[in-house]
Amino acid sequence: MSTLSRKGQLSRDEVAHLAHLARLAVTDEELDLFADQLAAVLDAVAQVGKAAVEDVPPTTHAVPMTNVVRPDVARPSLPRDVVLAGAPAAEDGRFRVPRILQEEA
Amino acid sequence: MSDVPSMNVDELQAALADGATSVDVTRAYLDRIAAADGELGAYLHVDPEAALARAAEMDSAGTRGTGLTGIPIALKDVVVTEGVPTTSGSKILEGWKPPYDATVAARLKAAGTVLLGKTNMDEFAMGSSTENSAYGVTRNPWDPQRIPGGSSGGSSAAVAGGLAPWAIGTDTGGSIRQPAALTGLVGHKPTYGSVSRYGLIAFSSSLDQAGPMARTVLDAALLHEAIGGYDPLDSTSIDAPLPVLAEAARRGAEGSLAGLRVGVVRELGGEGHADGYEDGVLTSFGAAVARLEAMGAEVREISCPAFDLALAAYYLIAPSEASSNLARFDGVRYGLRVGDDGARDLDEVMALTREQGFGPEVKRRIILGTYALSSGYYEAYYGQAQKVRTLISRDFSAAWDGRNGDGVDVLVSPTTPTVAFPLGARVDDPIAMYAADLCTLPASLAGVPAISVPCGLSEGLPVGFQIMAPALADDRCYRVAAALEAALTDERGDRGFLDQLAARAATTEGAA
Numbered sequence: 001m002s003t004l005s006r007k008g009q010l011s012r013d014e015v016a017h018l019a020h021l022a023r024l025a026v027t028d029e030e031l032d033l034f035a036d037q038l039a040a041v042l043d044a045v046a047q048v049g050k051a052a053v054e055d056v057p058p059t060t061h062a063v064p065m066t067n068v069v070r071p072d073v074a075r076p077s078l079p080r081d082v083v084l085a086g087a088p089a090a091e092d093g094r095f096r097v098p099r100i101l102q103e104e105a
Numbered sequence: 106m107s108d109v110p111s112m113n114v115d116e117l118q119a120a121l122a123d124g125a126t127s128v129d130v131t132r133a134y135l136d137r138i139a140a141a142d143g144e145l146g147a148y149l150h151v152d153p154e155a156a157l158a159r160a161a162e163m164d165s166a167g168t169r170g171t172g173l174t175g176i177p178i179a180l181k182d183v184v185v186t187e188g189v190p191t192t193s194g195s196k197i198l199e200g201w202k203p204p205y206d207a208t209v210a211a212r213l214k215a216a217g218t219v220l221l222g223k224t225n226m227d228e229f230a231m232g233s234s235t236e237n238s239a240y241g242v243t244r245n246p247w248d249p250q251r252i253p254g255g256s257s258g259g260s261s262a263a264v265a266g267g268l269a270p271w272a273i274g275t276d277t278g279g280s281i282r283q284p285a286a287l288t289g290l291v292g293h294k295p296t297y298g299s300v301s302r303y304g305l306i307a308f309s310s311s312l313d314q315a316g317p318m319a320r321t322v323l324d325a326a327l328l329h330e331a332i333g334g335y336d337p338l339d340s341t342s343i344d345a346p347l348p349v350l351a352e353a354a355r356r357g358a359e360g361s362l363a364g365l366r367v368g369v370v371r372e373l374g375g376e377g378h379a380d381g382y383e384d385g386v387l388t389s390f391g392a393a394v395a396r397l398e399a400m401g402a403e404v405r406e407i408s409c410p411a412f413d414l415a416l417a418a419y420y421l422i423a424p425s426e427a428s429s430n431l432a433r434f435d436g437v438r439y440g441l442r443v444g445d446d447g448a449r450d451l452d453e454v455m456a457l458t459r460e461q462g463f464g465p466e467v468k469r470r471i472i473l474g475t476y477a478l479s480s481g482y483y484e485a486y487y488g489q490a491q492k493v494r495t496l497i498s499r500d501f502s503a504a505w506d507g508r509n510g511d512g513v514d515v516l517v518s519p520t521t522p523t524v525a526f527p528l529g530a531r532v533d534d535p536i537a538m539y540a541a542d543l544c545t546l547p548a549s550l551a552g553v554p555a556i557s558v559p560c561g562l563s564e565g566l567p568v569g570f571q572i573m574a575p576a577l578a579d580d581r582c583y584r585v586a587a588a589l590e591a592a593l594t595d596e597r598g599d600r601g602f603l604d605q606l607a608a609r610a611a612t613t614e615g616a617a
Contacts, residue, residue, distance in 0.1 A: 015472060022428060022475045023435075024468055025456035034469055037535055041473060044536055047417035048489045051496060058491030059498060061311050061341070062297045062552020063576070068340040082204045088442035095437055098445045098454040 010038045109133035110267030111607055113600075114324040117176055117270055127160035127175025131219050134177050138221070138268050146243045147253075147263040149182050150190045151222035159219045166217065173331055174217030179269035181260050182223040183230055184315065185304040186210050189220070193306040194228040194238040194256075197462025198440045207304020208339065209273060209315050209332045216331050221269050224259030228464045229431065230280055230308045232256050233541035236532050237466045244528070245288060247566055247606060251525040254284025254541075260318050261288040265603060271319040271328050275305055277312045278419050279521075279545025282557040285318050286520035286569020289559045289602050291325045291586065292318045294545075296576045297552030298343040300329075301336035309426040310341075312419075312549050320603055322357070322558060322587040326350035329579070345577065353580035357587030362400040365585065366513040368407035368504050369394055373518035373544045375406060378413075381540060382522040385563025390519045393560035393570045396592055397517075397585070407513060409500035414493045415546040420539060421477050421490035422550070428474025431467070434459060469535065498551040505575050515581055518544045520557040520569030548573045556582035558590055559602040565609070567602070 012035045019026045019034075026034070080093060089096040109130055112120070117130060135153045142148055156177070163175040180186065183193045185203040187210075192198040206214065214220075227237035235243045235258025245253040246266035253262040257274030261284035264272050274281040276294035285292025293316045300315050307313060317328035333347040369375065374382045374390065398404045436442035436458035444457040463471070477486040506512045522543055531538040548555035553576050560570035570589060574581040594601060 010476070014476075018472045018475045018479075019468075020456075021479075022471045023452065023456045023459055024463070024471065025453075025460040026468065027460075030465070030468070033465075034472060037469060038473060038476075041420065041469070041535055041539075042476075044539075045417045045420045045473075045477075045486065045490075048414055048421060048493050049485065051411070051414055051489070051493050053489065053492035053496070056492045056495050058488060059494040059550075060491060062498070062550070063341060063343060065341070070337060078204050083438075086201055086204065086439040088436060088440065089445065097437055098442075098449060098451045099447065100451045 010035060010042055110137045111603070112270065113321050114176060114270050114319065114327060115321075121175050122170040127163045127219060128157060130175065131156050131160040131177050131221070134221055134269060141266055142268060144244060144249060145246060145262050145266050145268065146241055147224055147259045147266065147268055148179070148222045149192060149194070149225050149240055149259065152189070156219055156221055163217050163219060168217055172216060173213075173327070175219060176217070177219045177221045177270060178213060179221050179224050179260060179263045179272040180210060181226055181257050181272065181274050183226060183275050183306045184210050184273060185306065186220070186223065189223065191223065191306070192240070193230070194226040194240065195462065195464070195467070196239040196441065197434050197458070201439055205304065208301035208336045210304065212332050213273075224257070224263050224272060226259055227256035228467050229306065229427070230256040230275055230277055231427070231466050231470055233279070233283060233538050234526075234531065235259060235284075236528065237464055239464055242528060245525050247288065247525065247609075251527050251566070252287070254287035254525065256280040257284045257318060261285055261290055261292075264288070264290055264318055264320060265606065271317065271324055273315055273328075273332070274318045275313060275315045276545075276549065277309050277423060278549045279542040281316050281318060282545045282555060282569065282571060283521050283541060286557045286559070287525040287567060289567035289606060290318050290320065291322050291556065291558050291590070292316065293325050293329060293556040293579070293582060294548065294554060295329060295333060295579055296343070296554045298341050299347065299577065299579065300333050301339040301342055303336055303338040307430040309423040310430060311426060312423060321601055322583055322590050323351060323354045325556070326354040326583045343577070348577065348580035350580055350583050353583040354587040357584035358591040360400060360588060360591055362397055362402040362585065362588050365397075365402040365515070367394070367397055367402045367404045368513035368516045369404060370412065370516050370518045371406050371408045372410065372412040374522065381543070382519065383524065383563060386519050386521070386523060386568050389561035389563055389568040390570060393589055394517065396589060400588055400592060405513070407504050407516060409497075409504065409547065411493060411496035411500045412547045415497055415550055416539060416543060418490040418493040418497070419542070419546045419550060420473075421486050422494065424470040424474035425477045425487050426474070428471045428478065431471055434462065466535070494550045497547050501547070501551045501553060501575070514574070515585055516573040518571045518573075520544055520571040524563050524566035524568060544571060552576060554579040554582050556586045558586035560589065560593065562605065
């Protein structure tokens with residue numbers, strides 16, 4: 001990714017870019033604070049690079065996993081009104097979402 | 106029943122079997138909450154009327170006086186509870202009432218327990234002090250100027266303070282064991298996959314486990330038996346019978362550890378690895394090891410070199426998984442929505458919602474996780490961390506198997522490098538905060554069970570002793586912890602470790 005510089009460093013601009021990717025509208029103060037703190041954290045976690053890991057397989061999960069399937073039987077879902085009761089906005093029995101198209105699209 | 110809040114659960118069971126009512130027992134805890142929670146801040150939600158109604162229902166149930174019927178309990182607010190507010194310590198879920206029960210909550214309900222309330226926690230379980238809660242700090246009953254540990258700090262403070270007889274916590278990198286250690290409780294992180302994650306608000310899915318926090322080893326085992334076992338609703342659930350845990354605790358309390366092989370982990374506070382560990386913690390830990398030896402255990406030092414990298418690997422793996430898990434908080438299906446004025450589009454509303462709904466530590470971890478997973482950095486960070494995770498599991502395997510038959514049955518270490526630190530001491534320094542999890546991370550990454558049991562006081566504050574065992578051998582943790590607990594209780598001549606807190610409170614009040 002061209003916007004990210006060499007590892008072990010994290011500039012204010014990079015933090016802003018990552019925050020955008022993660023849909024976080026961070027403030028200028030947060031950018032200053034996080035850039036400093038994350039640089040320190042990144043230094044610490046970069047220690048993993050010290051390990052000799054040639055031919056070591058990654059562990060994604062502590063328990064050996066195989067595909068898990070359940071019987072192909074329909075089960076009742078939660079009632080629609082119960083689910084929508086927790087939504088920030090609902091309309092006509094559906095989730096109401098913010099605008100998804102641009103004016104000039 | 107004024108002495109109820111200082112009773113262990115097996116004593117409450119005896120009282121209920123003897124004719125005491127759940128309403129009286131529940132009221133005793135509610136009174137204690139009303140009196141003490143203003144200062145402690147252990148609970149986020151308590152509904153006294155609902156609790157008393159449930160207790161009355163249990164008093165008239167056919168199962169009255171048996172099992173866990175009528176025993177009150179507190180749940181960490183990460184556990185989804187039908188119709189009961191659940192926030193995971195975050196503003197983004199303020200006011201949300203889930204439409205279903207987590208398996209852990211459903212099993213406790215089916216067992217007849219009475220829900221006292223939901224306990225405070227670091228937001229989305231990210232933290233080691235409960236100071237990252239969006240709803241205020243929780244104080245340690247041993248010293249209100251100090252943290253109760255985290256992220257299950259509301260649960261630890263509630264149980265230690267007598268505001269609940271026991272509680273459920275969750276542990277991703279130490280969030281049951283560390284707060285248990287800092288408040289003088291027993292806390293157990295089960296084998297990964299042995300307690301259902303269905304309905305736990307996910308932080309790091311390959312690490313999260315729910316487990317018991319209790320006054321005694323036996324109580325913890327009873328609670329673990331009530332929540333554990335296969336659940337088809339969790340695809341990582343292990344389809345194997347739970348070992349018998351309460352019986353293991355009772356047998357352990359008989360005191361003999363003859364033939365038990367114990368490994369003391371050098372990398373967790375041993376020679377050359379004691380930086381950051383308090384002398385008082387190491388002294389108390391060393392005395393407990395000597396006590397195990399006196400009970401017949403064979404003790405030797407074990408080196409687990411990859412444990413030195415556990416912290417680095419954990420703080421890549423957990424934030425990476427969190428950055429993905431927390432994508433579900435998009436302001437559409439539940440919780441907060443900010444800035445939806447008709448002019449802003451979905452992306453902007455989402456970004457404003459998450460900006461206002463998440464606290465600083467959650468944002469830091471989402472950003473870090475996004476970075477570690479990004480193209481060009483994935484291999485160096487996330488991929489490398491997963492390989493280190495393999496090395497940590499291999500260190501455990503080597504310890505259990507040994508060479509030429511010199512393997513060990515359990516590994517032990519201090520639970521945390523220090524006793525409870527003062528409120529505010531580490532909030533501005535993430536790295537210092539993360540160091541509180543140094544000893545608990547290896548078992549989390551390898552998915553093996555680990556228990557913390559109190560082993561003494563340092564500067565008047567509790568010290569925890571950690572016992573780790575192979576996957577699915579949770580019963581070993583309980584057996585060894587019960588043996589140590591019984592020996593220390595005998596020596597003090599009291600009813601349990603928390604009697605020291607009661608004695609101390611009495612002295613303070615007397616002096617005031």
